Amino acid sequence: MILLQQLINAVSLGGVYALLALGLAIVFSIVGLINFAHGELMTISGYVLLASLAMGVPFAASVAVALAGAALAAVAMERIAFRPMRGADVTSLLLTSFAVSSLLKVVFQNGISARPQPVSMPGWMTSATAFGPVTLGHGPMLCIALSICALIGLELFLRYTTMGIAMRAAAADFDVVRLMGISAGRIIATAFLLSGLLAGLAAMLWLAQRASVDPLMGFTPVLKAFIATVIGGLGSLRGAVLGGFLLGVVEVLLQALLPSDILPYRDAIVLSAVIAVLMARPNGLIPAVNAQRS
């Protein structure tokens, strides 16, 4: 019974990692950029939620505002920081995103506060329901349900809309997509918009179980999401989702099952497993269709 609860926690953490990894993978597959500032999108979303609630906006509307805030922040980031760098090499892009990330962290620390700000989540979200002998937290279950909805929604978008099909095509051959008259700027903006939305959703699910925002809120989960994208295959969307869930499940299960004297080595064990996966499959579990920029 404890195991079932742990499993639900594991899948819910995996869902957050999967959403974040997917956002990173979408941007990488299209512009060849590993966006170090992805974690800050998550943090921005948290602060927007905080501000919106403080202004007395109802909870559901505040969540919508926070999602929109993350999406807009992502698009603005592309416009201001990455668009002028278009065509630059991978290293310059990487350094740019690193700079954006550091800058935003400083802004949060000095402009808002270095200390964690509590977010009052609705009571039902932090409570639990007992099903016979099992008590299941609402937060983790909501988290699983929403992650799955988001993954299905994204899949439908990529499969059935012209923009979604164009994004899949652009990941393989961007020039030819432009030759079809489809605007490169719009595809890139959509990629960032989606990555922002996913980061925003991940932030909401993260907060549902932690209820506080601080300037480094996005750091750890996005670090895990990076690892997930690498395990899954850099630039591969399915790989990112698989990697995210796998990492979340392994982390929580190790946490639950390891004897307490080995527990401090949990992250070392996880990272060793990652290295082992990469030695067996250097391009990840589900390699990207076309790793033209690596």
Added chain:
Amino acid sequence: MLEVSSLAVRYGDVRAVKGIDLAVGKGEIIALVGANGAGKSSTLAAISGLVPPAGGRVRFDGEDLAGQPAERICRKGVVLVPEGRRIFANLTVAENLRLGGAVHHGRAAAAELEAELLDLFPILRDYYRIRGGHLSGGEQQMLAIARAMMSRPKLLMLDEPSLGLAPQLIDRVFDMIAALRERGVTVLLVEQNVALALEIADGATVLANGEAVLSGSAADLAGSDLVREAYLGA
């Protein structure tokens, strides 16, 4: 319809195209021929906006396209079928065609055009839900042409459509090009297979080392000593 003047293309220090002139009239098929590395693909890349021209003009229906982005040039009706086909291998035939028609608004018009093209290329109807990567070279070439036709081009530019195809498939592709002409499409055709290109074209320009060395009607070129010695093996 298309008037290219003093067009130049450079890649760093490499001068791939050194100021060529080229004219294509409405309804014509004009061939651009020459050896490997002569600058044919670079010329098409510059016209289509994939690489910015280093100099010169590309006038199309009276407007200068030089330096405009590829997506805008496509929407003006100048569409390139690139060398090596470059269909989207991970997308189905249907999805490839849908992207080709993405510039149009209005589903009905796109569906109607697609139905016409599937009549013209019946093999694509058979493979409609199959991924492009599973098609043979010849089928991929048909798909690449049909995909470009989905945007209703006024000028279709084909870069070596015969490349890597078996002889009888080459004939089929050229039959298709002739069929497109019947439908009123203007074609700028790049070919290394000079004999075949001169058979179908109205006029032709011969490129060598990035320069236009000869240009005239297809019949005149087929009879010229230079072309016969250098390219027709006579």
